[in-house]
Amino acid sequence: MSNPVIQTHELTRYFGRKCALDQVSFNVPRGSVFALLGRNGSGKSTLIRILMGLLDPTRGSATVLGDDCRRLYTTTRGRIAYVSEGHPLIDWMRVRDLESFQRSFYPNWNARIFKTVLEQFSLDPELRAGQLSRGQAAGVSLALALAQNPELLVMDDPAMGLDPVAQRALLEAMILVTRNSGNTVVFSAQRLDDVERVADHVAILDSSVLRVSCRVETLLSLTKRLVLSFDDPPRALPKVPGLLEARRDEHAWALTLTNFDDRAREIVRSLGANSIHESDLSLQDAVIAYLGQRGERATLLQQARTSPQEVGAS
Numbered sequence: 001m002s003n004p005v006i007q008t009h010e011l012t013r014y015f016g017r018k019c020a021l022d023q024v025s026f027n028v029p030r031g032s033v034f035a036l037l038g039r040n041g042s043g044k045s046t047l048i049r050i051l052m053g054l055l056d057p058t059r060g061s062a063t064v065l066g067d068d069c070r071r072l073y074t075t076t077r078g079r080i081a082y083v084s085e086g087h088p089l090i091d092w093m094r095v096r097d098l099e100s101f102q103r104s105f106y107p108n109w110n111a112r113i114f115k116t117v118l119e120q121f122s123l124d125p126e127l128r129a130g131q132l133s134r135g136q137a138a139g140v141s142l143a144l145a146l147a148q149n150p151e152l153l154v155m156d157d158p159a160m161g162l163d164p165v166a167q168r169a170l171l172e173a174m175i176l177v178t179r180n181s182g183n184t185v186v187f188s189a190q191r192l193d194d195v196e197r198v199a200d201h202v203a204i205l206d207s208s209v210l211r212v213s214c215r216v217e218t219l220l221s222l223t224k225r226l227v228l229s230f231d232d233p234p235r236a237l238p239k240v241p242g243l244l245e246a247r248r249d250e251h252a253w254a255l256t257l258t259n260f261d262d263r264a265r266e267i268v269r270s271l272g273a274n275s276i277h278e279s280d281l282s283l284q285d286a287v288i289a290y291l292g293q294r295g296e297r298a299t300l301l302q303q304a305r306t307s308p309q310e311v312g313a314s
Helices: 046-053 095-103 110-122 134-146 164-178 192-198 216-222 263-267 284-291 300-305 307-314
Strands: 006-015 018-028 032-039 061-062 080-083 152-155 186-191 201-206 210-215 223-229 244-248 250-260 274-281
Touching: 006 046, 018 046, 018 061, 018 201, 032 046, 032 110, 032 192, 046 061, 046 186, 080 216, 095 110, 095 134, 110 134, 134 152, 134 164, 164 210, 186 192, 192 284, 201 216, 201 284, 210 216, 210 284, 216 223, 216 284, 223 284, 244 284, 250 284
Parallel strands: 018 210, 032 186, 032 201, 080 152, 152 186
Antiparallel strands: 006 018, 006 061, 201 210, 223 250, 223 274, 244 250
């Protein structure tokens, strides 16, 4: 990969004895829209804070626009816009005053983009920041960031806590500015349907460990769901390479696999199913499969049908 915007190498961070990031290594290509995915507590915010120079790693390294993240030059910081979690603003300032204050630091300020994003969120520039709803505060934060014309835009879960209308406005504003811009966007998210619309690269963090870092289409092409149907109850499942999740019903196995290759296909066929139906997954289903418990799992209906005596017997 030539000249990535962000590079990390075995990036590790501990808080006391708790490991928040465990040897995380990945690259963010220039011009990409890169989504960091994972459950709460997976390390996404810690990673972003390290990249922004707000937190030092315990071990490992990271560079942002060529600078060590622990020593970002002022000129480099001027090429980065950062929207932090919660969208903090100066409560007593009006929206128009926030713009005036911010634009004084950025010679390439784009007032047209600022106004466009405000309109997308139906925002009155005369409102004080302390009067704004969470969705309106998110709109102002995004407008202030995008109007900087940043080479790199970093956002920590920008849609968190927003109502559906504000979420849609945020998404459309991101699409408006990132389309054909050549700039790079890195953002963490939990709403996976929105990610599929805007991101071209994803990284999946699971309990501090990086499970995936690749293009969205690569993830989807390598992750498959197979449903195996049987006349009789299916026998126990052998070890299948790349198995993420397995659900057994009375006459079927439902398998989710990654890197589904010829060896895995041969093992699956050896189970003697009457039919094997192979299908692609949505990004949401693929990510959930990576973040779920590995191996065989019972469905909720199966668990509900299990008697208390059967549960106690295990």
